[in-house]
Structure formats: structure tokens, C-alpha cells
Amino acid sequence: MSEYLTLRRPDDWHLHLRDGEMLTAVAPASARLGRAIIMPNLVPPVVTGAEAEAYRGRIRAALPDGATLRPLMTLYLTETTDPADVVAAHSAGIIAAVKLYPAGATTNSASGVRDFDRVRPVLEAMAEAGIPLCLHGEVTDPQVDIFDREAVFIDRVLDPVRRATPGLRVVLEHVTTSDGVDYVRANEGIGATITTHHLVINRNAILAGGIRPHYYCLPVAKRESHRLALVEAATSGDPRFFSGTDSAPHPDSAKESACGCAGCFTAPNWLPIVAQVFQDEGALDRLEGFVSLNGPAFYGMPPNEDRITLRRRDRAAAFPTHITAGGETVTVFDPGFPLHWHVEDDA
Template sequence: MNKFLTIRRPDDWHLHLRDDEMLNAVTPHSADFGRAIIMPNLVPPVVTGGQARDYRARIRAALPEGAALKPLMTLYLTETTDPADVVAAHAEGLIAAVKLYPAGATTNSASGVTDFDKVRPVLEAMAEAGVPLCVHGEVTDPAVDIFDREAVFIERVLDPVRRATPGLRVVMEHITTADGIAYVRENAADAAMGGTITTHHLVINRNAILAGGIRPHYYCLPVAKRETHRLALREAAMSGQGPFFLGTDSAPHPDRAKLQPCGCAGCFTAPNTMSILAQVFEEDGKLETLEAFASLNGPAFYRLPPNEDRVTLRRQDEPIRYPETITAGEETVTVFDPGFDLHWQMEPA
């Protein structure tokens, strides 16, 4: 049995750091990643290059001394987004992508898009300038079952937007279905499509949320689906294929907000993501493809070099104990529990 695995430093291509006390509490838990795409759904959202610059400064201030993490900023796409501001912010290296939230799809998405004709000039400018579009892939039509919203999004929104905007490079974030995996594979030629897969969606299916009692700390959006979909995600993540890469979607919420009659969606996986990934890749006999998923495929899509430095994952005989919660001011945030022992831990090479 392998006792250690050395890989290029991993990146996180979908991360929520929030702001204020929560930002200061959760940011150190992602500090050992090389880069992270930072989500812009604050209140108010990050919609201009100037706001992205200010948010990046707050993130850097929250990082511990010597941290490896380089925050890659995104802008929140609205129906009033200025194409020139997007292109200029990307050309400056200030932002790495623009994020599309259909209005009402998830946490702090009220400012998202309802009329895609209104954002067509932005998308066309992005296609010309090579700015990737990261999409939260769910429709919000109340007539569509929540377990079908990703598949319907592909048909109603994603495919029409891509056909109407030749050259637009798209990341379908936090894929949860076999439909999403198939669509990315079919459209990945020339790096036109990529797809992120979260840590928690490799572990849980919808039974984890609902069977035997409601488990709010497993509730996320997009919601976990049937076991057949989870297995499709694991196969894609472990395939080593270029269009699939790690985006944790680590999404901290105060326990006070999670444990409500109408609780928040999100799993806080930042503290133990690499331990969980090594465990599930080992379980499926695919440790050799972990580097492609966590360290190589994402940079290739974003046209960035892989990190030069290495980290080592070491396997310990005794289970590694992560804290059940962390503290953010007067709040607690529950760390994702995969439901099995973890024996792998990332440390500097």
C-alpha cells in the first residue's frame, strides 16, 4: 500500500471565502492551495473591476504569512455589466473569469440573469477577449423538479448560449449529473468546455441528505443526486481527462443559518478536501490520476502553467481527526464530514 504521494500543488477552481469575520476565519483553510477562483456572490456582489481589486486586497490580508494561495478573482454577471470593464479587468490580470448565476439559483444570487439577451454583448466581448464564463448550471423555473434543474439548464440555457456565442469558453461548475459529464465531454474540443467537480459530490448522494432524517450539513446547491450520478462524477474525476478538474465549491455558512426551517445551502470542505480526495481516489484504485484532477487539468483550461512546487500527501495508519467546527466571530461553521475515516494528509514536500 502506498504511504505517500507527491504531486504538483493543487488548485481550487471554485471557492467561497465570504467577507468580514467569515473571510478571516475560512481563508487560512485554503492557504495551502496554489490558486483559487474566488466566487463574487457577496452582498452586494462583486460586479466591477474596482470591486474585485478591493476584495482581492481583503483576501490577501486574511491569508497567513507565507501562504501559497493566489486568489483569482471573478465578476458577477448582471444585466447591466459593462463589457469594456470586463475586458479591461481580464487584460490587466485582475480577473480570471466571469460568473453567471441564473437569478435565484443559489446563495446571494438575486442579482443574477433573467434575460440572456441583455447579457449577449458581454458574452460576445468575452468570447473575443478569451474571458471564460463560469456557470451555475441550474434553471430556477419552479415548474422544474430540483433534481432535474441541471439537465434542463443544459438544454434551455447553456447549449443555446454557447451556440449563439461562438468562441465563448465555458466552465460548467459543480457538475452533479451524468448529463453534465456527457455534455462537457462532447463539447471539450479546443478547450471550449471545462467542468468542475466538488469534493462532496464525489462522496454523497441524495440519500445522505434525506434517508433516516434530514441532514442539513449535506444540503448544497446543486443538490446531490442519485447514486448513478455520483458514480458518473467519480469516473470522470478519476479519468484523468482534461475537461474535468477540482472546484471544491467550499461554501461556509454559520450553523445558525444552516439549522433553520429554511436553511442555507453549502458544504464547508476546505479544511479536509485533499484528505477526502486522496481517500476516495485510493478506494477506487486511482491515486495516480489525482494530480491530473487537482493540479493539472484546471491550469490547462485556464491557460495557466501548473504550479511548479510540489506537496506530499502522506498516509497514516491512524485516522486523522479534523475539528468538527471552526469559529468565525461569534458563529460556528461545521466542517464537512465524509462519513468515513481519513488517513491521508497534505503537507509540504
């Protein structure tokens, strides 16, 4: 049995490629994308246009021959970011967006924002120049339960920031709750990325029957009702929702430790996983919108012209369980079900 589906080449609107040996190891897994928004939370972070341009050069050098990936760079917003540098970098085509991490919210976010009033001049300049703001949508208040931090962020930070900066285009990244889905649907000028792993796991995957560190991510997976809300949003055809994998590789030694780090490495197998989710929902006709059309429309870019083919076969696709990065291994995300959609590149 064989079914097939031809799509415009997909993009990834939230991707971690890291740097150094890790970059060299993971870049090939994303090489056949069209475009990807590249996260800037390196150590040290990418905070200026010159640093973004240099990082883009390292990414291009790490890609294999024949790669189609066009890295779309971002700047890491700090309380000392220069608005003029942000606007100049965007005007020069160096960056596509700016990323805001609340300080301490996730991996390598210590340099993020604590006082949102201090970044208001940058946000105002971005609104005027039409530069999107990508938000990690969680508060870091220790009094707020980790499963409630996205919902509280919407009330305490996201809505006030948007009201104070009319015209600012915002991406609520890796949305994980029905609260986030509802907020995006109720407001103009805001979109949301949905990750591969949040479409298929809930918090039980991390905790039930033992701690599974390779399902631990931030924002953390929520209860099943929230996962179902994400699936409904992704498969609905609503153009405000688009694919951003948040594929985040970490060495297994860092994941499998007394204080394991957050992140799921989905780059090798994300598209067959998402295709299965859409098949299960009877929504394969809306898959191209989610992975290939909605993201570029939000960012004001044309969709990719070239195509790929997804072919469903009786034989499950084979993916490595691990890759090697330097002297370390990185575990590839396991969705918990066989992947019968095979990717055939038509380029």
C-alpha cells in the same frame, strides 16, 4: 504502514471565501493552495473590476504569513454589466473569469441573470478576449423539479448560449449529473469542475433517516447513479474535468434553521477526501491531473512548480468538526469515513 504521493501544489477552481469575520475565519483553511477561483456572490456582489481588486486586497490581508494562495478573482455577471469593464479588468490581471448565476439559483444570486439576451454583448466581448465564463448550471423555473434543473439548464440555456457565442470558453461548475458529464465530453471549449462533496454523497445523505442540513448544497446532490458518473469522470484522467470544491461556509445558525441555506464547508479536509476517492477507484496515478494539472491547462495557466506530499498512515488524520467565525460556529464537512491521507507541505 505508510504510503506517499508527491503532487504539484493543488489549486481550487471554485471557492467561496466570503467577507468580513467569515473571510478571516475561513481563509487559513485554503492558504496552502496554489491558486483559487474566488466566487463573487458577496452582499453586495462583486460586479466591477474595481470591486474585484478591492476584494482581492481583503483576501490577501486575511491570509496568514507564509500563505501560498493566489486568489483569482471573478466578476458577478448582471444584466447591466459593462463589457468594457470586464475586458479591462481581465487585461489588467484583476480577474480570471466571469461568473453567471441564474437569478435565484443559489446563495446570494438575486442579482443574477433573468434574460440571457441582455448579457449577450458581454459574452461576445468575453469570447473575443478569451475570458472564461463560469456557469452555475441550473434553471430556476419553479415548474422544473429540483433534481432535474441541471439537465434542463443544459438544453434550455447552456447549449443555446454556446451556439450563439462561438469561441466562448465555458466552465460548467459543480457538475452533478451524468447529463452534465456527457455534455462536456461531447463538446469542445467546455470544462467542468467537480466538488469534493458530490464525489462522496448522494441525495440519501441529505434525506434518509432525517434531514441533515450540513449535506444540503446547491446544486443538490442527486441519485447514486449520478454520483458514480462524477467519480468516473474525475478519476478517468479526462483533462476536461478538474477540482473545484465549492467549499461554502455558512454559520450553523443559518444551516440549522427552518429554511436552511445551501453549502458544504470542505476547505479543511477536501484533499484527503479526494485522495481516498481516487484510492478506492485505483486511480491515484491520476489524482495530480484532477487537482493540479487539468484546471490550469483549461485556464491557460502553467501548473504550480512547487510540491506537496500526501502520506497515507494507519492513524486517521484529525480535523476540527467546527471552526469559529465571530460569534458563530461553522461545521466542517464530514465525509462519513476516516481520512488516512495526511497532507505534508513541501514548500
